[in-house]
Amino acid sequence: MTAETLRVEGVGKSFKDKRIIKDISFEVRKGEILAILGPNGAGKSTTIRSIVGIMYPDEGSVTYQGMKTGEIPKNKIGYLPEERGLYKKVSIMDIILYFAELKDYPKKKARERALYYLKKLGLEGKEKSTIEEFSKGMGQKVQFIASIIHEPELLILDEPFSGLDPVSQDVMKNEIKELAKAGTAILLSAHQMNVVEELCDRLFMIHRGEKVVYGKLDEVKAQFGSYKCTLRGQNTIASLEKLPQVNRVEQNGETSALYLQQDINPAKWLRQLPETINIQELSISRTSLHEIFIDIATDKNLLERNDQHA
Numbered sequence: 001m002t003a004e005t006l007r008v009e010g011v012g013k014s015f016k017d018k019r020i021i022k023d024i025s026f027e028v029r030k031g032e033i034l035a036i037l038g039p040n041g042a043g044k045s046t047t048i049r050s051i052v053g054i055m056y057p058d059e060g061s062v063t064y065q066g067m068k069t070g071e072i073p074k075n076k077i078g079y080l081p082e083e084r085g086l087y088k089k090v091s092i093m094d095i096i097l098y099f100a101e102l103k104d105y106p107k108k109k110a111r112e113r114a115l116y117y118l119k120k121l122g123l124e125g126k127e128k129s130t131i132e133e134f135s136k137g138m139g140q141k142v143q144f145i146a147s148i149i150h151e152p153e154l155l156i157l158d159e160p161f162s163g164l165d166p167v168s169q170d171v172m173k174n175e176i177k178e179l180a181k182a183g184t185a186i187l188l189s190a191h192q193m194n195v196v197e198e199l200c201d202r203l204f205m206i207h208r209g210e211k212v213v214y215g216k217l218d219e220v221k222a223q224f225g226s227y228k229c230t231l232r233g234q235n236t237i238a239s240l241e242k243l244p245q246v247n248r249v250e251q252n253g254e255t256s257a258l259y260l261q262q263d264i265n266p267a268k269w270l271r272q273l274p275e276t277i278n279i280q281e282l283s284i285s286r287t288s289l290h291e292i293f294i295d296i297a298t299d300k301n302l303l304e305r306n307d308q309h310a
Ligand SMILES: Nc1ncnc2c1ncn2[C@@H]1O[C@H](COP(=O)(O)OP(=O)(O)OP(=O)(O)O)[C@@H](O)[C@H]1O
Pocket: 015, 020, 038, 039, 040, 041, 042, 043, 044, 045, 046, 047, 082
């Protein structure tokens, strides 16, 4: 089997006359986690729905190991949709077993796996409960188990962390990592940048239906990230904004975050700071994926560089 499993090529989709996504191309490889990121309404779910066959793209193709969407054996793919919905009055175990049956997965094995994952996700002993007795987050965990019960080779998770508390987010994150380690190809969309930063190998950022960034997490951070100088001292925002090579300043009381322009060497930049700047504390750090994302989503300075980024 080739390392590349899912290939999305030139996919586009319109609703009525409105172009929703355009020329979307990426691949997901065995054992990797590719994150699809973008602001609300960017087209992430439309892309995912085009991949799983809920929607037919107007152009482009989606293949899995060379097979077109409709030809892919159903047991190969697991999908957690953005819109959650499970039978409210059926027991958790029966729901999970039903999903396994839909994928022709053996019942005995499915039951064992269900108990294993219920325990791992903090729902031990709840197999006889029903969804109506569960909170939203608990229901989401059940839906996640339903999406992986049949050991899919390719797992597509649309917003798996939404509505989960921080502890549950961590548990879910670890499970996703484990699945990738075991060889599952994973495509996930998420808004929690800190989680994405910890989880994904590569990322695909979409903005207004088009690709803006696609690449390895480290490379994206190196290429699109810059340095941030956090400084405590009595300074006006106007005086800080006047400093050379500063893109923007965020001030909170006496603490200011100065986002340096890209390609700036922070050591050199520090040496030329005027003596009039009041400094009680100062630190330099790389901008996080969250900050890169906000820059892109708000069109600040990065998009014009996109043409240079393949
Ligand atoms: N069935 C539909 N008919 C018309 N417009 C649609 C349909 N589905 C999605 N859209 C529009 O397509 C755009 C992209 O929606 P999509 O759900 O793909 O975004 P998203 O990136 O997943 O957003 P979010 O982060 O908010 O979930 C939105 O403007 C949405 O209103």
